Amino acid sequence: MTNAAGVSILLGDGLGHLGTPTVLPTGIGPSRLVAADFNGDHKVDLAVTNLGSNTVSIFLGRGNGTFTHMGNLAVGMGPVGIAVGDFNHDGKADLAVANSGIAFDNNKGAEANTLAILLGNGNGSFRVPTFIPVAQTPLVVVVSDFNKDGKQDLAVSNFTGGFVSELLGNGNGTFQAPHQFKVGSSADGLTVADFNGDGIPDIAVTNGNGFNTATNKVAILFGNGVGGFKTPVVVGAGRDPVAVLAGDFNHDGKADYMTANFDADTVSVVLGNGDGTFLDIRPAIPTPSSSPNQVIVADFNNDGITDLAVVNGDGNAPSNSVSILLGKQGGGCETAKVFAVAANPTGLAAGDFNHDGHLDLAVASAGESPTESGSLSILLGNGDGTFKAPQLFDPGPGRPLTVAVADFNGDGNLDVVLGEAALTFGPASVELLLGNGKGSFGTFKPIDLFPQPGSAVLNVITADFNHDGKADIAYLGTTDQQEVAVQLGNGNGTFQKPKVVTTATQSGPLLTAQAVGDFNNDGILDFAVEESGVLEVLLGDGNGDFTSKGRFLDGAGTTFAGFPSVILADFNGDGFLDVAAPDAFGQQVSVWLGHGDGTLAPVKLFAGGSAISAVAIDFPGFQPSIAVATETGLLFLRNSTPSK
Numbered sequence: 001m002t003n004a005a006g007v008s009i010l011l012g013d014g015l016g017h018l019g020t021p022t023v024l025p026t027g028i029g030p031s032r033l034v035a036a037d038f039n040g041d042h043k044v045d046l047a048v049t050n051l052g053s054n055t056v057s058i059f060l061g062r063g064n065g066t067f068t069h070m071g072n073l074a075v076g077m078g079p080v081g082i083a084v085g086d087f088n089h090d091g092k093a094d095l096a097v098a099n100s101g102i103a104f105d106n107n108k109g110a111e112a113n114t115l116a117i118l119l120g121n122g123n124g125s126f127r128v129p130t131f132i133p134v135a136q137t138p139l140v141v142v143v144s145d146f147n148k149d150g151k152q153d154l155a156v157s158n159f160t161g162g163f164v165s166e167l168l169g170n171g172n173g174t175f176q177a178p179h180q181f182k183v184g185s186s187a188d189g190l191t192v193a194d195f196n197g198d199g200i201p202d203i204a205v206t207n208g209n210g211f212n213t214a215t216n217k218v219a220i221l222f223g224n225g226v227g228g229f230k231t232p233v234v235v236g237a238g239r240d241p242v243a244v245l246a247g248d249f250n251h252d253g254k255a256d257y258m259t260a261n262f263d264a265d266t267v268s269v270v271l272g273n274g275d276g277t278f279l280d281i282r283p284a285i286p287t288p289s290s291s292p293n294q295v296i297v298a299d300f301n302n303d304g305i306t307d308l309a310v311v312n313g314d315g316n317a318p319s320n321s322v323s324i325l326l327g328k329q330g331g332g333c334e335t336a337k338v339f340a341v342a343a344n345p346t347g348l349a350a351g352d353f354n355h356d357g358h359l360d361l362a363v364a365s366a367g368e369s370p371t372e373s374g375s376l377s378i379l380l381g382n383g384d385g386t387f388k389a390p391q392l393f394d395p396g397p398g399r400p401l402t403v404a405v406a407d408f409n410g411d412g413n414l415d416v417v418l419g420e421a422a423l424t425f426g427p428a429s430v431e432l433l434l435g436n437g438k439g440s441f442g443t444f445k446p447i448d449l450f451p452q453p454g455s456a457v458l459n460v461i462t463a464d465f466n467h468d469g470k471a472d473i474a475y476l477g478t479t480d481q482q483e484v485a486v487q488l489g490n491g492n493g494t495f496q497k498p499k500v501v502t503t504a505t506q507s508g509p510l511l512t513a514q515a516v517g518d519f520n521n522d523g524i525l526d527f528a529v530e531e532s533g534v535l536e537v538l539l540g541d542g543n544g545d546f547t548s549k550g551r552f553l554d555g556a557g558t559t560f561a562g563f564p565s566v567i568l569a570d571f572n573g574d575g576f577l578d579v580a581a582p583d584a585f586g587q588q589v590s591v592w593l594g595h596g597d598g599t600l601a602p603v604k605l606f607a608g609g610s611a612i613s614a615v616a617i618d619f620p621g622f623q624p625s626i627a628v629a630t631e632t633g634l635l636f637l638r639n640s641t642p643s644k
Contacts, residue, residue, distance in 0.1 A: 002030040007048055007057075011065045024059055027072050028052030029104045032140075036084040036093045039124035047095055049079040052104035056082065056097060060124045070124050076111030076131060078102035081140040081190075085152045088173035092122035097129070098138035098156050113138060115156060119173050132167060134178050136160040140190040140243075144201040147227035157187040157205050164190070164205055168227050183207060183219040183232050193246035193255040196276030200225040204257050206241040207234075218244060218259060222276060235278055236607040236635075237261065237268055237587070250640075259607075261586065268588055268607035271640055292323075292629035294613045298350040300359050301326055301385040306618055308333060309361065310629055313345045320345060322363060325634065326385045330620055333634070339387050341377040343368045347402040351414045354439035358383035362416050363390070364400035371424045374399045376416060380439050396431040396444040398423060406462035406471035409493035413437035417447070419457030419475050428455040430475055434493055447487060447495050450477055463516050463525055466544040474501065474516065474527075482511040484529055488544045501538055501546045502529055517568040517577045519549070519598045526598065528579050530554070530563040535579060535590075539598045549598035554590045555605050556583055563590075569616040569624035573644045582611035582628055589614075589626065589637060609635040 001008050007030060008021040027050025038045040043063040049056055055072035056079060062068065076099025087094045094117065101112030113136050116129040135158035146153045151171035155164055156178075162185045165178040184207035195202045200223040207217045218237045221229040237244075241259035249256045254274035261268060270278050293311040300307045305327040312321045321340050325333035347364035354360065358381040367374035376395045379387035398420030408415045413435040422428040428450035433441040450457070459476040466472065470491035476484050482504035487495040504510045510532040519526045519537055527538040527546055535554055538546040554563065562584040571578045576596035582589045589608040592600035609630040617627045623641040627634055 006030055024067055026050055026057040027055045031080050032082050034082050034084045038093050040122055049082045051078055052107050054109040075116040075129055076114050077109030083141045083143045085143040087152055087169055088119055089171055092120040094119045096141050096154055098141045100137050100139055132175055134165040135163045135180055139188055142190050142192050144192045146201055146223055148225050155203055157190040159186050159188055162186045181221055181229050189243035191244045191246040195220055195255045195272055196222055197274045204244050206244050236270055270607050292612055293346045294348045295615050295629040296348050297615050297617050298359055302383055311345045311348045324385050341390050342375040342392055349403045349405045351405040353414050353435055354380055355437055362403050362405055364403040364418055366399040373397055393441050398429050402460045404460045404462040408471050408489055409434055410491050417460055417473055419460040421456035427451040428457055430457055459514055461516055465525055467542050476511055476514050484514050486544055499544055501527055512563050513566040515566040515568045519577050519594055521596055528566050530566050530581055537598050552592055552600045555603040556586055564612055565614040567614055567616050571623055571639055572641050573623050580626055582608050582614045584611045
């Protein structure tokens with residue numbers, strides 16, 4: 001690998017261990033390298049581009065892990081990418097070098113924005129390079145036979161302008177004029193594979209741009225077999241992908257790809273179906289809002305197929321609404337139907353509030369101003385995926401952020417509990433509204449208050465934590481000390497004093513999400529709580545008390561990670577509960593497989609999106625998948641594990 005000092009060689013022992021690195025001095029600013037046999041002795045040699053000295057360093061291998069430096073070859077200005085091939089059919093290794101024109105440390109040079117072709121002599125030396133002009137800022141070059149004529153061709157990514165330049169080979173070391181293919185606003189990493197199984201090479205190119213999440217993608221150019229490419233298809237990647245590598249990572253005979261995500265410090269792996277589509281990422285389904293605050297799953301039209309409901313609360317038209325996306329047989333969703341609610345909706349829950357057998361919706365709306373209390377919107381369902389106009393109820397003196405439903409007073413009617421943020425001069429609180437079974441609710445009643453300025457209740461859950469048949473609540477509150485707390489229900493609409501489940505280990509707003517499930521299969525509910533860098537599992541004792549089973553790293557790789565949701569499901573079908581959490585900043589999903597005793601396996605990272613909320617969802621024939629609400633729509637991360 002390259003570093004500031006040169007090239008580091010770390011020899012493996014065959015057992016997964018690497019020895020102390022040996023450094024090979026190169027030119028200034030070593031960038032990329034290739035390994036090949038340049039002198040025909042059947043030993044691995046190296047060629048390294050030096051961005052700051054406009055050269056390529058050649059090292060001939062001795063076969064024992066040591067190398068002889070053969071010197072530095074002058075190429076164009078700012079060499080970055082390098083590829084090896086036999087461009088003139090003489091059986092000797094040749095080199096193609098992408099001269100980016102980048103002035104590393106203000107080092108100028110000639111032949112910027114070109115490809116340098118260095119034909120090999122077969123003894124470790126190379127002829128004087130020839131230069132082929134290409135589009136601006138070429139970075140990565142690859143070799144393939146794109147037109148199936150038996151002659152090696154080249155493709156290079158051009159960062160400025162977002163092009164891929166293709167140069168068809170003549171078979172004698174020369175190339176035709178480049179053809180350009182637009183792939184996005186920028187183009188960086190490049191790899192070649194047959195992604196759709198037609199026997200024709202395709203190209204995957206990264207299109208990353210850091211904070212511009214719409215460009216954190218990979219574009220696939222499907223080859224037509226005569227040297228051309230179809231309109232690029234955009235697929236998923238992590239945040240700011242700068243490199244991409246194709247391979248068969250799950251040994252199913254189908255091409256997959258992985259990306260190195262610079263801004264997120266992660267690697268994303270995306271598995272291919274072999275037909276040009278990919279298991280992990282499905283095209284996003286547009287939603288009306290750029291801020292879908294919460295997504296839930298339910299069957300709103302009673303057809304036995306899972307549907308989705310999404311809160312639209314970004315303040316842009318048509319915000320202040322709920323989108324219903326009815327599921328299709330075999331997977332996928334219909335076009336969203338939009339239903340208006342009160343201003344700035346943030347939380348969503350489903351239940352049958354009027355005993356007609358149809359699911360209704362309860363929506364927590366924070367209101368238009370931090371100084372004004374919000375409202376509770378109740379939308380009664382018609383049983384076909386449509387809803388009546390909302391009825392509004394006073395939720396108390398705060399701004400509702402989250403909502404959950406259960407029968408808290410044992411009268412057989414669903415009630416509503418709200419987690420609220422403080423008004424400018426008021427407390428945050430947890431509020432209860434008792435239902436009358438006809439879709440209406442009584443006056444709010446406070447369950448718990450948080451008088452500290454700026455406090456809020458971010459997430460509320462209902463469950464029976466102590467097995468007494470009475471509905472309890474759990475909530476994540478932000479005060480001077482963040483905490484997750486449980487209040488056991490008395491069954492008459494009142495609750496016992498809060499019991500703290502866990503608190504943040506550091507100061508600041510670090511606890512971001514919680515979920516409950518049975519991690520050790522003892523029939524007692526447990527907690528999973530995300531806290532900036534780790535996921536904590538806390539096992540319940542059946543009396544409403546909880547003990548930490550450990551904290552497990554989430555693999556975020558960055559101090560700016562944001563985990564808005566914790567998702568619990570059996571993702572691998574082994575009968576044990578697993579955990580998934582999308583990272584909004586890193587645009588990836590962390591997955592921990594459960595061992596069945598409350599401990600979790602080391603985290604695995606998968607490609608995701610700029611998640612605002614996420615939920616588990618079923619696809620026919622597979623273990624649970626994940627639906628992610630992002631700024632650009634609903635993204636489906638399909639689990640490739642078959643159902644058992």
